[in-house]
Amino acid sequence: xxxxxxxxxxxxxxxxxxxxxxxxxxxxxxxxxxxxxxxxxxxxxxxxxxxxxxxxxxxxxxxxxxxxxxxxxxxxxxxxxxxxxxxxxxxxxxxxxxxxxxxxxxxxxxxxxxxxxxxxxxxxxxxxxxxxxxxxxxxxxxxxxxxxxxxxxxxxxxxxxxxxxxxxxxxxxxxxxxxxxxxxxxxxxxxxxxxxxxxx
Amino acid sequence: xxxxxxxxxxxxxxxxxxxxxxxxxxxxxxxxxxxxxxxxxxxxxxxxxxxxxxxxxxxxxxxxxxxxxxxxxxxxxxxxxxxxxxxxxxxxxxxxxxxxxxxxxxxxxxxxxxxxxxxxxxxxxxxxxxxxxxxxxxxxxxxxxxxxxxxxxxxxxxxxxxxxxxxxxxxxxxxxxxxxxxxxxxxxxxxxxxxxxxxx
Numbered sequence: 001x002x003x004x005x006x007x008x009x010x011x012x013x014x015x016x017x018x019x020x021x022x023x024x025x026x027x028x029x030x031x032x033x034x035x036x037x038x039x040x041x042x043x044x045x046x047x048x049x050x051x052x053x054x055x056x057x058x059x060x061x062x063x064x065x066x067x068x069x070x071x072x073x074x075x076x077x078x079x080x081x082x083x084x085x086x087x088x089x090x091x092x093x094x095x096x097x098x099x100x101x102x103x104x105x106x107x108x109x110x111x112x113x114x115x116x117x118x119x120x121x122x123x124x125x126x127x128x129x130x131x132x133x134x135x136x137x138x139x140x141x142x143x144x145x146x147x148x149x150x151x152x153x154x155x156x157x158x159x160x161x162x163x164x165x166x167x168x169x170x171x172x173x174x175x176x177x178x179x180x181x182x183x184x185x186x187x188x189x190x191x192x193x194x195x196x197x198x199x200x
Numbered sequence: 201x202x203x204x205x206x207x208x209x210x211x212x213x214x215x216x217x218x219x220x221x222x223x224x225x226x227x228x229x230x231x232x233x234x235x236x237x238x239x240x241x242x243x244x245x246x247x248x249x250x251x252x253x254x255x256x257x258x259x260x261x262x263x264x265x266x267x268x269x270x271x272x273x274x275x276x277x278x279x280x281x282x283x284x285x286x287x288x289x290x291x292x293x294x295x296x297x298x299x300x301x302x303x304x305x306x307x308x309x310x311x312x313x314x315x316x317x318x319x320x321x322x323x324x325x326x327x328x329x330x331x332x333x334x335x336x337x338x339x340x341x342x343x344x345x346x347x348x349x350x351x352x353x354x355x356x357x358x359x360x361x362x363x364x365x366x367x368x369x370x371x372x373x374x375x376x377x378x379x380x381x382x383x384x385x386x387x388x389x390x391x392x393x394x395x396x397x398x399x400x
Binding site for chain 1 (some may be wrong): 201230234236237245246247248249250251252253256257270271274275277278280281282284285287288289292304305306307308309320324325327328400
């Protein structure tokens with residue numbers, strides 16, 4: 001979704017190739033993506049992995065995602081890294097506990113400390129956002145990635161109940177037409193291949 | 201160290217400003233670094249945070265860290281993200297268990313799964329490196345960050361005993377003169393302010 005959203009914001013045409021069952025962990029795909037993750041971007045001979053690198057690659061082709069001003073560009077890129085390195089790891093840790101290990105003893109013992117770390121980072125992010133609509137005044141690739149990262153704790157009431165400014169920020173970013181187009185494109189293959197399609 | 205090493209590779213002059221006790225978490229510093237982390241780069245009016253963003257900013261000023269060829273540049277940048285997003289989080293998780301929580305019940309219960317994840321990622325990285333000296337044939341900012349990330353598990357025997365090719369790669373990167381200069385510069389303030397200096 002991150003990459004589709006970036007492509008839609010930049011209004012760049014793309015073709016998708018979905019992976020078949022088992023393909024993601026196979027040697028052929030690992031030659032494109034060392035860790036067997038999705039997505040991979042193929043662009044005129046270049047094979048690119050890591051969604052942060054792919055989004056930046058796309059962003060550099062469009063002022064919709066990276067401003068022309070060098071200082072703003074560098075700041076927007078700092079937010080790309082902040083989303084992926086300072087916010088995502090603690091949120092991912094919490095989601096992993098809640099979604100896959102909620103019944104485990106270690107998870108129950110560890111959750112309070114992980115939640116505290118999540119709250120500390122979200123508090124810092126709230127302060128950094130302040131009264132602005134976007135992290136650097138205008139929407140950038142940093143906001144795009146931050147929004148998808150905040151989405152990781154959608155299984156909790158955390159944003160709504162304790163960080164309403166971040167929840168409003170997330171909703172503001174997700175109300176962009178390019179996000180709606182990306183989400184529709186993301187869901188389309190599921191509709192085609194899902195149970196409803198199969199039974200039709 | 202990441203930023204110093206990048207500056208030394210790029211042969212760019214810099215001045216350091218160390219933070220006083222408590223300064224890192226204070227509001228003044230948080231206006232520069234939203235999460236109260238180090239380091240921050242100030243460059244001609246630009247204030248930049250996140251070591252990944254800072255290293256890329258420096259790298260773009262020197263072919264020693266980013267090749268001129270656009271495809272290689274993009275690939276090097278993918279390795280910057282891979283180091284920080286795919287390798288660092290599991291290694292950091294293991295280090296946090298071993299260095300700060302080794303006696304905790306949850307840590308003992310969780311460690312095997314975290315170690316498995318670390319080994320899976322290091323196995324993938326070994327395969328991606330293959331027989332090459334550096335991840336993309338020549339040393340780049342991606343190798344610089346990957347080396348500092350591999351350093352996170354130096355409290356274990358993991359690289360030496362199970363991933364010797366990665367250990368050799370790490371040693372190869374750390375044998376660069378710029379790394380030695382960066383490390384010496386990093387340690388100098390400790391020597392000045394450490395117990396030995398104080399008692400002298």
